[in-house]
Amino acid sequence: DWTMGAYREEAIRKIREQVGGGKVICGLSGGVDSSVAAVLIHEAIGDQLTCVFVDHGLLRQGEAEQVVGMFRDTYNIPLIHADESDLFLTALEGVSDPEVKRKTIGRLFVEVFEKHAKSVGGAQFLAQGTLYPDVIESVSFSGGPSVTIKSHHNVGGLPEKMGMKLVEPLRELFKDEVRALGRELGLPPAFIGRHPFPGPGLAIRCPGAITRDKLDILRQADAVFIDQIRRHGLYDEIWQAFVALLPVRTVGVMGDGRTYDYACALRAVTSVDGMTADYYPFSHDFLGETATRIINEVRGINRVTYDITSKPPGTIEWE
Numbered sequence: 001d002w003t004m005g006a007y008r009e010e011a012i013r014k015i016r017e018q019v020g021g022g023k024v025i026c027g028l029s030g031g032v033d034s035s036v037a038a039v040l041i042h043e044a045i046g047d048q049l050t051c052v053f054v055d056h057g058l059l060r061q062g063e064a065e066q067v068v069g070m071f072r073d074t075y076n077i078p079l080i081h082a083d084e085s086d087l088f089l090t091a092l093e094g095v096s097d098p099e100v101k102r103k104t105i106g107r108l109f110v111e112v113f114e115k116h117a118k119s120v121g122g123a124q125f126l127a128q129g130t131l132y133p134d135v136i137e138s139v140s141f142s143g144g145p146s147v148t149i150k151s152h153h154n155v156g157g158l159p160e161k162m163g164m165k166l167v168e169p170l171r172e173l174f175k176d177e178v179r180a181l182g183r184e185l186g187l188p189p190a191f192i193g194r195h196p197f198p199g200p201g202l203a204i205r206c207p208g209a210i211t212r213d214k215l216d217i218l219r220q221a222d223a224v225f226i227d228q229i230r231r232h233g234l235y236d237e238i239w240q241a242f243v244a245l246l247p248v249r250t251v252g253v254m255g256d257g258r259t260y261d262y263a264c265a266l267r268a269v270t271s272v273d274g275m276t277a278d279y280y281p282f283s284h285d286f287l288g289e290t291a292t293r294i295i296n297e298v299r300g301i302n303r304v305t306y307d308i309t310s311k312p313p314g315t316i317e318w319e
């Protein structure tokens with residue numbers, strides 16, 4: 001792709017110009033955006049870059065292993081795997097408001113990044129995979145007055161407090177362009193095709209207060225749903241798919257016993273850039289089979305619903 005080839009060269013030039021001989025840390029989430037940003041910056045400045053993968057205890061099943069494995073084994077990019085789940089989950093105890101969750105998580109990310117900026121010998125720059133839609137969604141909505149719908153913590157705010165300068169080489173790109181750039185940089189196709197995953201992770205897929213038990217249940221149900229989608233060859237047709245664990249328990253019957261367990265909602269949407277979205281039209285067979293599998297395989301869930309709200313008026317995430 002000649003366009004992305006040119007973009008790559010230009011981006012590398014700008015990164016070198018901005019950073020000079022300085023040190024950069026890059027928050028790696030395992031998503032396509034931060035991964036593409038990391039590989040691009042590494043190409044520009046080599047080992048002046050250190051990636052920090054923060055495990056906040058709100059990741060999906062197997063996610064930390066996958067991401068750390070890929071960056072250490074395939075890319076040889078210096079990587080710190082910061083297991084901070086206790087820090088995050090303790091701070092989130094009893095927090096049910098979505099914006100308080102985001103702000104708490106954002107504040108702790110700052111703390112963890114500050115710690116590691118020091119630990120690599122004083123990094124002056126923080127790199128993020130911020131995209132164009134992140135920039136505009138956090139500022140205005142539908143061209144109307146400035147209203148913050150959701151305060152994505154990877155947009156603004158962080159570096160002023162931290163005294164670090166931002167390096168955001170993807171700030172002008174939409175998602176499909178980031179994927180094209182990722183292909184240009186030679187990232188594996190399976191990785192480039194990964195669904196987006198929000199910085200606050202499972203915290204915003206567990207409406208209401210979060211507990212470790214709920215997170216365990218949510219992780220298992222989510223893994224079954226994604227497995228179903230892959231088995232049916234639907235993964236690449238879908239923009240994002242996940243389970244939200246609802247803060248409500250319902251009565252069910254299993255064998256000859258009564259159950260009183262959580263309800264969950266399946267969410268799957270198609271989208272081009274995340275700013276608008278349509279719910280995915282699964283067949284009833286697929287939905288039925290998925291519900292049966294989740295209820296049989298996941299202890300703690302006895303009811304499965306499918307969310308058929310598009311965006312707008314819904315948002316993709318439940319919080």
Ligand code: XMP
Nearest residue numbers: 150151152153196198199200274315316317
């Ligand atoms: P919504 O739910 O606003 O999501 O329709 C649009 C896209 O943004 C992701 N999202 C987030 N990403 N921090 C992030 O890094 C956040 O706080 C956040 N909230 C939503 C969401 O997964 C979807 O791709």
